[in-house]
Amino acid sequence: MSAAQIRFATLWRREVNRFMKIKKQTIGAPLLETFLYISVFGAALGSRVGALHGIEYVVFVVPGLIMMAFSINSFANNSSSILQQKFQGAIQDQLSSPASPLELLLAFSLGGFMRGLLVAGLTFVAASLLVDLPVDHILVLVPSLFLVGFFFSQLGVLIGVRAEQFDDVAFAQTFVLQPLIFLGGVFYSATLLPEPFETLTHFNPIYYMINLVRYGFVGFSEASIALSLLALFAATAVLFAVNLRLFARGYKLRA
C-alpha cells in the first residue's frame, strides 16, 4: 500500500472503529427502533390497514424503514463524530497530518455510510425473517440506497462541521430530518393524503428517496424513477462539492 492509501484506510478505519466501540448505541438502538416500527405498524396496525396499492401494508412500510435506517444512521454518525472530535480537539491530529481535504471528507463520509449500510443491512435481514420481502428491481435499489446513504453522509458532515454545540446536531436531526422522513411517506402513500398535503409532500425531497427504495423492493412508485434518481444524484453531488469547499477552506475546522 502507498502512504496515501495507508492514510486514507486509517482515517476511514478510525471512523468505523468509533461507532463499533459504542455499538449498543450506534447499531443496537437503531435496530431495536426499526424492529418496533415493524412490530407496531406492520403486525399491530397492518392487519387493520390491509393493503396499499395492492401491496400488503407491512411490506409497503419496510422499504421506507430500511431507507430511514440508512439515512438517519449515516447522518447521525458523521454529524456527531465530527462535532465530538472538534469538541475534544482530537480532529487536530487529522487536520495537521498530510491528508488532503478530499481524503478527510471521503473518510468521514464513508464512516457514516458504513454505519448506515450496516444498520440498513441488518434491518433488511431482520425484516426478511419477519415478512416476505421481494427485491423486484435490484438495479434501481442498489444505486438508490447508495445515493441515499451518501447523501445523508454528506448532510451529516455538513451539519457536524457547522455545529458548535451538540444542540445544533440534535436540532437538525429532531426538528428537520425526522419530520421530513416521517412526512415523506415511510408509513403511508401520499395519494391517501387530502390536499394540500398531498401536493406539499411532493416538495419533500425524502418522498422521492422513499419511492426509489420502495420501487427497488416492491416495484411500486408514486414518482418518476429516472427523475428521482437524477435529482438525488445531483443533490448528492452538490452537497459533496459544498463540503469539499468547506474542508478546503477549513471552515470551522481550522482557525
Place this chain on the structure above:
Amino acid sequence: MSGRLAFSAAVGESALKIEELAKRYPTGVEALRGVSLAIEPGELFGLLGPNGAGKSTLIHCATGLAQPTGGGIRVFGHDAIGAYGEARQAVGLAPQEPNLDWFLTVEETLDYHAGYFGMPKRERRERTRELLETFSLTEKADERTRTLSGGMKRRLILARAMMHRPRLLILDEPTAGVDVELRLELWHYVQRINQEGTTILLTTHYIEEAEQLCDRIAFIAEGRIVGEGTSAELAARYGVASLEDAYLALVGRKELSRSHIEVTAS
C-alpha cells in the same frame, strides 16, 4: 491565499522558515503581524512570550491548524501552506491542550496517528511498542485515553508527536501543569532526541526551561518577534543580567525582577 508571499525554489533549507507571517482572525484580532523567523536544522529553539502574544497561533499556522492571512512558511524547504504534504510529513506537534480522542486506547492513538502519516503496519507496531516503552505507557496501552492522568496524557501527546519520526518537533508548552519529576523526564527526552538530530521548536512560560534547553530564543509580543538570540545575547540587548530580566523588560514588568525585589527587601 491573498497576501501570501510567493516562495521561490531557491529558498534555503531551514528547518522552519517563516516570512512576514500574518494572521488576522475573523473577529478582527491580529494575532500575528509580520513574523519572520528561521530555525536551522538540529537547533533547539525557544519561543517565549506572554499569554496572547501569538505563540500558539504561530504554531497552528505552521501545522495547518490555522490559516495565515499573509506571509509564508516553509519546512525543510517545503511550502507548509499550499501544497503542504511534504511539510506536514516533516512536522510533529505536541499541542498545549491535551487533544486526545476519548474513544481510543493509548495504543490506538499512536497507531492511528502513524497511519495518518502513511506508516506501514509493521513499522507502526514496532514504533508504538518502542514509544510506549520510552514514555512508560506500556501498561496503559489498552486503556482508553480519557482514563489517563494529566501526566500520562502529556506523555502520550509527546509520544504521538514522535510517532512518525518528524524532523521538526513542535512542543507547545509541553511541561505546563506537570509535576517536577515528569518535567525533568521530558527535558531529558527532548534533549536526547535533539542530540539525535531532531530540530525542536519549544514554546514555554518557564524561563529556566528555555534557558537550560534552548540554543536560541525568540521573544514574541503582540504578534511580533521583538528579540532573538542566545540567552546571553537577549540579556545584553535589554541591558539586564539574565534572560528572566530580559523577559520582564519585554513585558514591561521590571519591578518583578528578582534583583529588584532583593534590593528592595534589603
